[in-house]
Amino acid sequence: MDVEKIRNDFPILKRKINGKKLIYLDNGATSQKPIQVIDAVSNFYKKNNANIHRGIHILSEESTLMYDDSRNKVSRFIHSKNPEEIIFTRNATESINLVMYSWGKENISRGDKIVISEMEHHSNLIPWVVLAKEKGATLEYLELDKEGLIKEGELEKIKGAKFVSVVHVSNVTGVINDVEKICRTASEEGAVSLVDASQSAPHMKVDIQSIGCDFLAFTGHKMLAPTGIGVLYGKKEILDSMNPFLFGGEMVVEAHKYDMRWNSVPYKFEAGTPNISGAVGLGSAVDYLEQIGMENIRAHEKKLVSYALEKLGAVNGISIIGPQDSSRRSGIITFEVKGVHPHDVASILSEEGICLRSGYHCAQPLHESMGLQPTTRASFYIYNTEEEIDFLIENLVKVKKIFGV
Amino acid sequence: MDEIARERIIELYKNPLNFGTIPDADYTAELRNSACGDIIRIYLQVKNNKIIDAKFEGEGCAISMASASLLTDFLKGKTPEEVRNLDKDDIQKILGMDLSRNPSRLRCALLPLETAKKALAGSK
Numbered sequence: 001m002d003v004e005k006i007r008n009d010f011p012i013l014k015r016k017i018n019g020k021k022l023i024y025l026d027n028g029a030t031s032q033k034p035i036q037v038i039d040a041v042s043n044f045y046k047k048n049n050a051n052i053h054r055g056i057h058i059l060s061e062e063s064t065l066m067y068d069d070s071r072n073k074v075s076r077f078i079h080s081k082n083p084e085e086i087i088f089t090r091n092a093t094e095s096i097n098l099v100m101y102s103w104g105k106e107n108i109s110r111g112d113k114i115v116i117s118e119m120e121h122h123s124n125l126i127p128w129v130v131l132a133k134e135k136g137a138t139l140e141y142l143e144l145d146k147e148g149l150i151k152e153g154e155l156e157k158i159k160g161a162k163f164v165s166v167v168h169v170s171n172v173t174g175v176i177n178d179v180e181k182i183c184r185t186a187s188e189e190g191a192v193s194l195v196d197a198s199q200s201a202p203h204m205k206v207d208i209q210s211i212g213c214d215f216l217a218f219t220g221h222k223m224l225a226p227t228g229i230g231v232l233y234g235k236k237e238i239l240d241s242m243n244p245f246l247f248g249g250e251m252v253v254e255a256h257k258y259d260m261r262w263n264s265v266p267y268k269f270e271a272g273t274p275n276i277s278g279a280v281g282l283g284s285a286v287d288y289l290e291q292i293g294m295e296n297i298r299a300h301e302k303k304l305v306s307y308a309l310e311k312l313g314a315v316n317g318i319s320i321i322g323p324q325d326s327s328r329r330s331g332i333i334t335f336e337v338k339g340v341h342p343h344d345v346a347s348i349l350s351e352e353g354i355c356l357r358s359g360y361h362c363a364q365p366l367h368e369s370m371g372l373q374p375t376t377r378a379s380f381y382i383y384n385t386e387e388e389i390d391f392l393i394e395n396l397v398k399v400k401k402i403f404g405v
Numbered sequence: 406m407d408e409i410a411r412e413r414i415i416e417l418y419k420n421p422l423n424f425g426t427i428p429d430a431d432y433t434a435e436l437r438n439s440a441c442g443d444i445i446r447i448y449l450q451v452k453n454n455k456i457i458d459a460k461f462e463g464e465g466c467a468i469s470m471a472s473a474s475l476l477t478d479f480l481k482g483k484t485p486e487e488v489r490n491l492d493k494d495d496i497q498k499i500l501g502m503d504l505s506r507n508p509s510r511l512r513c514a515l516l517p518l519e520t521a522k523k524a525l526a527g528s529k
Contacts, residue, residue, distance in 0.1 A: 343441055343466035343513060344418075359441040367442075374442040403415060 001296045007383045009034040009288075017353035023388045026355045028171050028199060028332055028379030030221045033281075037224055040284035041277050051273055053250060067276050070283030071266070077286045078197075078216065079207045080233055087232040087239075087266040088274055092198040093123040095217035095232035096165075098269060099194055100127040101245035103215075103238070104163070107192070110136035112162040115191075117142040117150060117177070118369040119170040122362040124196040124217075128165060142166070144369050147323045148173035155182065161191040168200035172363045172377065173322030174305070174332030176200070183212045192238070198222060202381070203301055203330055205294040214238055220278065224285035229278030232269075239265040246271040297382055301331030304380045308333045308389050315393060317405055321375060331380035334361075337396065339405035342376040348402065352395050410502055418467035423460045423477035430460075434524035438516055443469045447520045449480070456480045456488070459521075466513050468500075473517035475499050485525045491518055 007013050012032050015022045024032055044066065050059035052067050068083070075083040089095045104127070108114065114128050118141050132139040140161075142154040148170065158164055164186040168179050179195050186193040194215040197206050202223030208216055215238075220229040234242075244251050244262060248271040254261040262268040289297065306326040313320055317338040323329055337345050342358030349356055357377045360367050367374070378392060427433075430448035437444045443465030450458040459477040463470070479499050480488060496514050497504055504511040 341441075341466035343468070343510070347466075347468075347507075347510060360439070364439070402411070404419075 001292060001300050001382070003300070003383065003385055006034075006292070009036065010383055011035055011038070013383060018351060020353035023352075023354045023391060025378040025380065025384065025388070025392065026357050027202075027222070027381040027384075028361070028377060029357055030227070031202060031224050031381055032383070033224055033226070033285075034288055036288050037226070037281050037284045041226060041281045044277050044280045049277070052276055053267075063276055066283070067274070067279050070279040070286075073283045073286045074231055077206075077290070078201070078233060079209050081209075082236055084265050085233055085236050085239065087234065087269045088279055089230040089232055090228055090275070091221070091230035092196060092217045092219040093230075095215075095219075095230050096124055096127055096194065096196065098232055098245060099215050099217075099234075100131050102242040102269070103192065104128075104131045105135075106243065108132075108135050108137050108162060112137045113140060113160055114138065115140050115142065115158050115161045115164045115186075117166050118144045119148060119150075119173065119175065119177075119363065119366045120165075120167055121171050121196065121198065122364070123198070124165055124167055124194075125365065128163075137162075141365075144366070146370070148175050148321065148366070148370055149323060149328070150177060155185050158182070158185045158189055158191060161186065161189055163194075164191050165194040165196070167196040167198075168206070169197075169203070169330045169332075170322075170363070170366070171199050171332065172334050172361050172366050172375070174199075174329035174334070174379075175322055176204075176328060176330060179211050179213065183214075187212060199330060199332070202289070203294075204298040208233055220282040220285065223282075224288055225282035226278045229275045229282045231282075234265075236265065239269070244268045244271065248272045292382060300382060301380050302326050304384055304386065304389065305329060305331050305333055307386050308378065308380075311389060311393055312396075315396060315400075317400060318396065321370070321372065331384075332377060333379075334375045334377040336373065336375055337399060337405070340399060340403045342374045344403070345376045345396070345399055348399050349392070349395055352391075352398075354392055354395060356392075413501070414467050414471040417471040417474045421461075421470055422474040424462065424474070425460045426462060427458055427460050432524040432527060434520050434527060436516060436520040436523060438465070438469075438512060441466070441513070443513060443516055445469065445473055445517050445520045447473075447477070447517065447524050449521065449524055451485065454484050456483050456485070461517065461520075465516070468502075468510055469513040469516050472496060472500055472514040476517045476521065480521065488521055488525055491522075 048062045050063045052064040183193040195213040197218040201218040216233040221227040251271040252260045321334040346358040427448035432449040435446040445463040448460045459480040461473045
């Protein structure tokens with residue numbers, strides 16, 4: 001994997017901040033975009049732009065083909081059997097909400113058990129808290145140990161559950177969950193399963209056949225695509241049984257004054273004009289990632305996180321959250337600088353051109369269960385280097401000096 | 406942020422002004438910034454429509470703590486009406502920092518003022 005060549009594809013990495021090189025380590029929040037994706041979106045508007053599905057004219061036909069082609073690419077990317085199982089949404093949050101509204105409201109009733117984990121991002125937490133409250137269902141949590149891993153024996157809780165939803169990779173600790181085992185357990189119990197792949201799909205091979213989930217949600221903007229395009233994978237037979245929750249154009253085959261007939265999947269879940277250029281951008285991002293190879297990306301990030309664990313762990317007064325073993329975590333490293341609030345860490349490092357994330361990372365229950373104050377997070381991607389980690393550490397030492405800790 | 410402003414902020418972070426409680430405070434309130442976990446409690450004592458004492462407790466970043474220190478100092482001698490009229494420009498003046506291009510940090514700086522306003526809106 002030629003990181004220098006990859007870096008050249010990202011125009012933003014040429015930007016200087018206060019005369020210093022930009023060091024972008026906030027990939028867990030969103031990734032930067034390569035020129036190939038930027039061009040794909042821009043060329044779509046320059047050459048092809050039209051509304052899809054309905055028009056007979058050439059631009060509409062081209063746009064429809066491009067939109068469908070992206071769906072095919074995404075389907076292949078996660079090894080789904082059928083592109084109809086791919087629904088384009090706005091982001092992972094909307095994908096999860098679609099499941100909550102269309103499947104959850106119909107299928108969850110009083111006393112039913114929903115199981116999620118303590119490490120969920122708020123996007124895979126709030127919908128289920130709301131649904132459990134509304135329906136009088138029970139919400140149970142797979143609890144975490146000191147390292148942020150799901151405790152031994154917690155999967156027992158899946159017994160008797162009707163629905164199980166877990167994150168593949170934690171956006172705070174980087175912990176990679178054994179989603180295969182979780183979904184297998186759910187399936188044995190007759191429970192429907194959802195995997196939030198927001199932090200895994202951009203960084204490692206995600207194969208829904210081996211995971212065995214019923215639903216899988218992720219977003220485009222964390223994997224080189226534009227913002228505003230997300231994906232929900234759902235098993236065809238489950239999607240067929242569900243009613244849509246957004247109503248309007250394109251999601252019906254027949255519309256009358258007092259009745260209608262739903263369109264087939266995926267269209268019945270894609271009401272209104274979708275984010276066509278976003279889907280085109282996502283298709284181009286998938287091409288880009290596949291050209292590098294997901295295994296290579298994972299290997300690169302594993303190398304970076306091993307390096308960061310070793311170097312950062314050696315700095316006095318810095319404690320790293322999560323497991324030390326890089327095979328159990330993704331390219332995310334979250335830490336505390338003793339005596340300095342994470343906002344101040346991020347603020348001072350920003351002046352040096354380093355972009356980090358600070359706070360609760362939309363995962364407040366995880367912080368509470370692990371007894372953590374707000375934290376600072378560095379998250380890596382294909383264009384990051386060991387030299388950047390060295391520069392980060394150099395500047396963290398400076399921060400400690402400024403605060404006299 | 407320039408060096409002098411930064412040093413002043415860090416000094417206030419380490420040695421805050423008016424840190425503590427007023428046991429028989431006339432007005433008190435607590436606010437959290439849920440994104441970062443900052444928490445501020447403000448205590449105000451009012452006599453003849455003037456704030457005669459102001460203290461705060463809490464945890465947060467250097468900017469929210471410095472803002473609370475300087476705001477509680479500033480509040481002494483002001484009327485509740487004057488406090489209600491304070492806005493984000495006033496806070497930046499009190500802090501001696503321009504945060505117009507740092508919307509996230511501005512939220513940290515504004516938390517103490519919002520807490521003070523919430524306190525004064527409550528019943529005595």
